[in-house]
Amino acid sequence: LHSAESLSHGAAIPLLSLEPDNKGVTIIPIATCKKSAKEHVQFGNALREILDEHSARIAVIASGDLAHTLSKDAPMGLKKEGKIFDEAVQYAVNEFSLSTLLSIDTKVVQKAAECGYLPLLVLFGILDDMEIIPKTLAYEHPFGVGYLTARFY
Secondary structure, eight states: OOOOSSOOHHHHHHHHHHGGGOTTOOOOOOOOOSSOHHHHHHHHHHHHHHHTTOOSOOOOOOOOOOOSOSSTTSTTOOOHHHHHHHHHHHHHHHHTOHHHHHTSOHHHHHHHTOSSHHHHHHHHHHHTTSOOOEEEEEEEOGGGOOEEEEEEO
16 A cells, blocks of 8 residues: 555554564564555455465554544644544444444544544454454543554454
């Protein structure tokens, strides 16, 4: 979907957190692009086909912030769409509902000023049709930016 010589903040932070304990692990960062939400899901589906060909254990990490508009002091100021977006994403994750993610109005996504929606769509595309048990580990929004940490079994 995209090629760059440097990593985004959303990819670099989890990699920095994981790196000390994972010597010898192959890491393949994948970025999103300006394609549609459905195309990101389809890309995830295609990745799943490739990943299914391997017997090794594989972890997939989707990283990015949720809304940057959750308080008046937030980077993008306060917008009602931020809360709508974060609540919809939390519901989609808790219910493992791709249809909920895809049904979030594009205007809400844009006004939420997020950077985690497309990575989450790729992840849901990879996990599509699997029996998944989601578990939200944390949600917070300090500084007016939404952060959700979840695990899928």
